[in-house]
Amino acid sequence: MNIVIIDYGAGNIQSIKFAIERLGFTATLSHDPEEIRNADKVIFPGVGEASSAMQKLKESKLDTLIPTLQQPVLGICLGMQLMCNSSEEGNTEGLRIFDVNVVRFRESVKIPQIQWNSISSLKGPLFENVENDEFIYMVHSYYAPVTNETIAVCEYGIPYGAAFAKANFYGTQFHPEKSSSTGEQILKNFLEM
Numbered sequence: 001m002n003i004v005i006i007d008y009g010a011g012n013i014q015s016i017k018f019a020i021e022r023l024g025f026t027a028t029l030s031h032d033p034e035e036i037r038n039a040d041k042v043i044f045p046g047v048g049e050a051s052s053a054m055q056k057l058k059e060s061k062l063d064t065l066i067p068t069l070q071q072p073v074l075g076i077c078l079g080m081q082l083m084c085n086s087s088e089e090g091n092t093e094g095l096r097i098f099d100v101n102v103v104r105f106r107e108s109v110k111i112p113q114i115q116w117n118s119i120s121s122l123k124g125p126l127f128e129n130v131e132n133d134e135f136i137y138m139v140h141s142y143y144a145p146v147t148n149e150t151i152a153v154c155e156y157g158i159p160y161g162a163a164f165a166k167a168n169f170y171g172t173q174f175h176p177e178k179s180s181s182t183g184e185q186i187l188k189n190f191l192e193m
């Protein structure tokens with residue numbers, strides 16, 4: 001299987017690559033549009049600040065490529081947030097794949113959220129063999145509210161979208177590559193789609 005992790009200078013790509021290798025697969029790191037377009041599965045990670053990450057996508061023309069991909073695509077953390085309409089972080093225009101706007105947690109909770117948290121209201125093939133209330137690893141200050149594209153929910157002061165799906169696009173606010181056996185199962189489900 002040809003798995004490509006998009007390498008655009010704003011992702012924790014090595015830990016994702018190692019997680020995929022632990023599952024018995026190999027992944028290529030690439031920012032080459034042709035290589036990404038020809039992949040069987042695409043993983044779109046992201047760590048850091050939204051506007052500078054989006055700027056890097058634009059510089060490599062990946063902002064126009066990613067929404068046109070036909071194979072399964074998994075956005076992780078900031079990658080998922082960039083797949084939304086917009087983000088309050090840096091007043092960033094998103095890729096408009098998921099119809100939701102990313103907003104900052106209010107001051108009533110500790111920001112950023114850095115902790116293990118449980119997921120519930122699980123839907124769809126990404127969560128096959130994953131139980132409600134299993135724990136995943138979160139690191140973020142911004143979140144996407146619950147919408148009809150939400151396939152998992154977390155609570156942190158308020159309920160918010162922990163994962164989204166639309167057509168061949170999936171996104172997780174959490175880091176499956178850092179979420180122990182639960183995260184491995186979610187990655188495995190994605191790779192076996």
